[in-house]
Amino acid sequence: MSDPVAGVAVRVAAARVLAAVLRGRSLKAELATALPRFDDSRDRALLEAICFAALRQRTRYDAALQAWMPKPLTARDAELRGLLLAGFAQLDALQLPPHAALSATVEAARALGRSRQAGMVNALLRRAQREGLPAADPAEAWPGWLRARVSADWPWQAAAIFAASAEPAPLWLRVNRARIARADWLQKLDADGIEGTADDRLADAVRIDTPLAVSALPGFAEGEVSVQDxxxxxxxxxxxxxxxxxxxxxxxxxxxxxxxxxxxxxxxxxxxxxxxxxxxxxxxxxxxxxxxxxxxxxxxxxxxxxxxxxxxxxxxxxxxxxxxxxxxxxxxxxxxxxxxxxxxxxxxxxxxxxxxxxxxxxxxxxxxxxxxxxxxxxxxxxxxxxxxxxxxxxxxxxxxxxxxxxxxxxxxxxxxxxxxxxxxxxxxxxxx
Ligand SMILES: C[S@@+](CC[C@H](N)C(=O)[O-])C[C@H]1O[C@@H](n2cnc3c(N)ncnc32)[C@H](O)[C@@H]1O
The missing domain is CATH 3.40.50.150 (Vaccinia Virus protein VP39)
Known part of the structure; x- marks a missing residue:
């Protein structure tokens, strides 16, 4: 993270993006508006990571809110719900250092005009840190009609499909063979201290399992590699x-x-x-x-x-x-x-x-x-x-x-x- 003020702004932005998405807006469109407001690529990467993690694990985090909140959140609390999901995502899926995640998220509650709920946000995040987030069946994230269609089409694989859909994808790259051979590009990657593996079954593919910004990849701006599953x-x-x-x-x-x-x-x-x-x-x-x-x-x-x-x-x-x-x-x-x-x-x-x-x-x-x-x-x-x-x-x-x-x-x-x-x-x- 670039500095503590930006750290709070990232949580505020995450809460707003998540609230909009939960109201029916597209995640891609919301991020396209929110991301350019941050100059530092680390802030942009964090905002994206929080939003994706919160949505992938939404059913688990919502289950925690339902179980732990004395009064259920209403439609008017959309940003507060977004902020709490963002807070859980930082502690759970992203495993960020708890102290920084907690203080920036509680501060973000104040920045969102929710000073009166800042204590409650703090208490809920501390509980998540102490007890962990509850388990939930990843199938529950799917609307009933769609879950039924997937289960009918892929009866033996449906559970694995629902589970895999809640997990982050690896970063898949395509090496531009018109510019550089895959083996040569992998050497450059290695020289930069980034671990990547060539996929045996695909001639141009490289898989990277640790999340990183594409701008950090050698030759990315020059078109030597592109992101493609x-x-x-x-x-x-x-x-x-x-x-x-x-x-x-x-x-x-x-x-x-x-x-x-x-x-x-x-x-x-x-x-x-x-x-x-x-x-x-x-x-x-x-x-x-x-x-x-x-x-x-x-x-x-x-x-x-x-x-x-x-x-x-x-x-x-x-x-x-x-x-x-x-x-x-x-x-x-x-x-x-x-x-x-x-x-x-x-x-x-x-x-x-x-x-x-x-x-x-x-x-x-x-x-x-x-x-x-x-x-x-x-x-x-x-x-x-x-x-x-x-x-x-x-x-x-x-x-x-x-x-x-x-x-x-x-x-x-x-x-x-x-x-x-x-x-x-x-x-x-x-x-x-
Ligand atoms: C799955 S995406 C294509 C991805 C693309 N082939 C790639 O590899 O980057 C489907 C695309 O179809 C376009 N599309 C939808 N209806 C279309 C139509 N009637 N004629 C042409 N394009 C259409 C959408 O705008 C969208 O960009």
């Missing part, structure tokens, strides 16, 4: 476009998979589409940082009349918008915001995208369908339905390195091999 890195292997292929990345933002494909083969002619023009700008930034080039267009990929020039693609990547149920450990607020009707709308959108994109794929070409969902309606059942209405679609098997067999595709479940939950299906178009 191992499951997402597997997409480039599953797609494996031939040299010089015309590639469509239909849902490209923020550009991680497009960048990976181009780092591997700069001869690809890649068109990156995204419906959201602001997110598409992030693709431009991503590609510039790693030194890759592509054509970028803001358009609804399903509305081919609006963007397609009539030339067929050899390869299509549909990294579809989805429920994000495979990445709850990275987006813990998914569990607070997702509604059952969202899934129906997503399934319909994915089907519309599949049907439209099939028409721009050349005979003999390959479409890879990917989601970071673990729900079979978005994954194996989505692809089964597509195959039954698309006579010229042929399935191409993916090997066991891509996860469990799931219909004609493969599924990794959250935490397996340190990876996110991710589904892949590879389809080719029969030649006439």
């Amino acid at each position: 191992a499951a997402a890195q597997a997409v480039a292997d599953a797609l494996a476009p031939p040299a010089g292929a015309r590639v469509l990345d239909a849902c490209a933002a923020p550009g991680g998979k497009a960048a990976h494909l181009l780092e591997r083969d700069p001869s690809l002619q890649l068109l990156a589409l995204d419906v959201d023009p602001r997110r598409l700008r992030r693709v431009a930034d991503t590609l510039q940082r790693v030194g890759a080039q592509a054509q970028l267009k803001a358009a609804d990929a399903a509305d081919t009349a609006a963007w397609w020039d009539g030339r067929l693609f050899d390869v299509v990547l549909l990294d579809a918008p989805c429920s994000a149920t495979g990445i709850v450990r990275r987006q813990p607020d998914v569990l607070l915001h997702r509604r059952a009707q969202d899934i129906d709308a997503l399934v319909a959108l994915q089907a519309r995208l599949l049907d439209a994109l099939w028409t721009v794929l050349a005979p003999g070409g390959v479409l890879l369908y990917a989601t970071c969902s673990i729900l079979k309606d978005e994954n194996e059942r989505q692809i089964d339905a597509f195959l039954s209405r698309t006579p010229d679609a042929v399935t191409e098997p993916l090997d066991a390195g891509f996860g469990h067999v799931s219909g004609v595709g493969r599924q990794t479940l959250p935490g397996e091999g340190g990876r996110d939950g991710f589904f892949l299906a590879r389809l080719s178009k029969r030649k006439a």
